[in-house]
Amino acid sequence: MKVAVITGAAQGIGRRTAEVLAAAGYAVALIDLQSSAAALVAVQTLGAEAEAFTGDISDEAFVTATAAAVIARWGRVDVLVNNAGISCISPAESTSAALYRRVLEVNLVAPFLLAKAFGATMLEQRSGSIVNIASIAGLVGIGDRSAYNASKHGLIGLTRTMAAEWGGFGVRSNAVCPGWVKTEMDVADQAGGGYTDADITDRIPMGRFASPDDIAQAILFLAEPAHSGFINGQAIPVDGGWTSDGSWQSLRLRKR
Numbered sequence: 001m002k003v004a005v006i007t008g009a010a011q012g013i014g015r016r017t018a019e020v021l022a023a024a025g026y027a028v029a030l031i032d033l034q035s036s037a038a039a040l041v042a043v044q045t046l047g048a049e050a051e052a053f054t055g056d057i058s059d060e061a062f063v064t065a066t067a068a069a070v071i072a073r074w075g076r077v078d079v080l081v082n083n084a085g086i087s088c089i090s091p092a093e094s095t096s097a098a099l100y101r102r103v104l105e106v107n108l109v110a111p112f113l114l115a116k117a118f119g120a121t122m123l124e125q126r127s128g129s130i131v132n133i134a135s136i137a138g139l140v141g142i143g144d145r146s147a148y149n150a151s152k153h154g155l156i157g158l159t160r161t162m163a164a165e166w167g168g169f170g171v172r173s174n175a176v177c178p179g180w181v182k183t184e185m186d187v188a189d190q191a192g193g194g195y196t197d198a199d200i201t202d203r204i205p206m207g208r209f210a211s212p213d214d215i216a217q218a219i220l221f222l223a224e225p226a227h228s229g230f231i232n233g234q235a236i237p238v239d240g241g242w243t244s245d246g247s248w249q250s251l252r253l254r255k256r
């Protein structure tokens with residue numbers, strides 16, 4: 001039995017990832033602040049063993065108790081997907097220290113707590129794959145996102161450090177860096193007036209948003225030792241070419 005833990009599994013990228021890993025034969029532990037009931041039914045319908053845990057991943061006591069419950073039930077953990085995260089679109093000059101700290105707590109400190117809690121068992125097993133969901137905002141600067149971008153840059157730094165520290169024990173750490181994905185997060189950010197669909201699709205060589213499935217398939221690849229067993233410490237953009245494209249706008253749009 002292979003066991004995967006996915007945070008932020010109630011919706012969006014996390015929910016799709018749970019479904020993809022369930023279909024690939026994993027038992028799945030679904031962690032979210034809100035109820036994962038619908039995602040739980042979806043993965044069980046796919047034939048997977050599954051359990052949902054509801055709580056805040058920035059709360060160390062909740063993380064420790066959840067890891068203990070997962071290990072008590074299945075006795076091992078093969079994959080940790082640190083996916084839960086919060087968006088924050090706010091000009092730097094008007095971002096409060098409290099808001100900045102909250103974004104770091106959820107997007108950067110919590111993945112560290114989860115890596116520690118589940119990593120203990122992975123180290124004993126001398127195997128495991130940690131997949132951190134960063135962003136292209138972890139690779140380049142994007143205006144009005146000081147807290148979010150710092151958290152995602154930090155998450156890539158954590159990924160590289162864990163790869164260096166735990167690679168010798170057979171525990172791999174990698175990051176997936178999505179471009180813009182059509183999820184509830186995008187709906188909320190657009191509703192706040194942050195940007196439009198065209199702002200994004202015009203900027204991407206492939207001319208479309210990512211789907212949650214685009215991201216989930218990259219996560220499955222990094223989860224599976226058979227496919228990515230010697231990939232460790234990498235931050236892989238899944239962005240339709242965004243971060244590789246230095247073209248000016250009219251040149252890019254001429255190629256459609």
Ligand SMILES: NC(=O)c1ccc[n+]([C@@H]2O[C@H](COP(=O)([O-])OP(=O)(O)OC[C@H]3O[C@@H](n4cnc5c(N)ncnc54)[C@H](O)[C@@H]3O)[C@@H](O)[C@H]2O)c1
Nearest residue numbers: 008012013032033056057084085135178180181183184185
């Ligand atoms: N949507 C995008 O365009 C995009 C782009 C790049 C990176 N990402 C990253 O991908 C990840 C998933 O994004 P999404 O678009 O699916 O987001 P989403 O907002 O649709 O879903 C995130 C889930 O995480 C949960 N969550 C939030 N805070 C939590 C906490 N403290 N404890 C437990 N659960 C918590 C939410 O309840 C929600 O179910 C995030 O880390 C996000 O930063 C998203």
